[in-house]
Amino acid sequence: MKFKAVIFDLDGTLVNSLQDIADSMNIVLKNNNYPTHSYDEHQSFIGSGIRSLVSKSLPLTHNNEKQIDSCFHSMIEVYRDNCTHKTKPYDGIIELLDNLKSRDIKLSVLSNKADALTKKITSTLFPNYFDPVIGLSMEAHKKPNPFTAVEISKTLGIKPEEIMYIGDTGIDMQTANNANMFAVGVLWGYRPKEELTSNGAKYLLKNPLDLMEIL
Incomplete structure (x- = not known):
């Protein structure tokens, strides 16, 4: 063939792109007073789109559609400004x-x-x-x-x-x-x-x- x-x-x-993705997601998590994640943890979250990444990053106690939507939009804004810094x-x-x-x-x-x-x-x-x-x-x-x-x-x-x-x-x-x-x-x-x-x-x-x- x-x-x-x-x-x-x-x-x-x-x-x-792991570091830029993880750094951006951690900024969003910090801004919401949620625990952040290591690069290794974020690596396992990547692959199914940013909305999926957000859902996997949020604590189980706040993993509802309203909070996912809010953090998703925040992540898009933060990551847009940081997506080529370390990538x-x-x-x-x-x-x-x-x-x-x-x-x-x-x-x-x-x-x-x-x-x-x-x-x-x-x-x-x-x-x-x-x-x-x-x-x-x-x-x-x-x-x-x-x-x-x-x-x-x-x-x-x-x-x-x-x-x-x-x-x-x-x-x-x-x-x-x-x-x-x-x-x-x-x-x-x-x-x-x-x-x-x-x-x-x-x-x-x-x-x-x-x-x-x-x-």
Whole structure:
């Protein structure tokens, strides 16, 4: 199979955004006099969007829809101002993207992060690499729902089976398989190897340039 496009997850795949996410969420928690969390704890919260992150971060005694909504909106505001302070591409990612572009392979980003934040981070750290770049706008379309991944394939004019989907979580692997795309898991992200393989990863990358072996 000749792959004509690659769709990347963002957090834990292209960029290490853990510290900016955790720092922002902890600001929101402190402002509400709630306990904060370590980077390791926040790492386990990431992957299903900011609303899910907020819910997992709040104490059980205040984990109701009203408080989740309030802290969600606060988190969006705080994180918008802090989302590129410490966030950086993983080593080897830029080199990988240059290699893929040299082969005329189309590149796209699909994230469960809010759409505006996904676009801001991607345009700041990766100008002129990805099109389209799509984050979460509707909860109903959140990964592992394959809807947006399939829409990207239509936009690119490339069949799903000719597209690799690369991510660091079981949700990403489910999304790829649900969309009939080739599921590739990365081992430098936020989830263990076992989560990737149990959710249908067809190939695992120890470092970004390992991808060139498939191609």
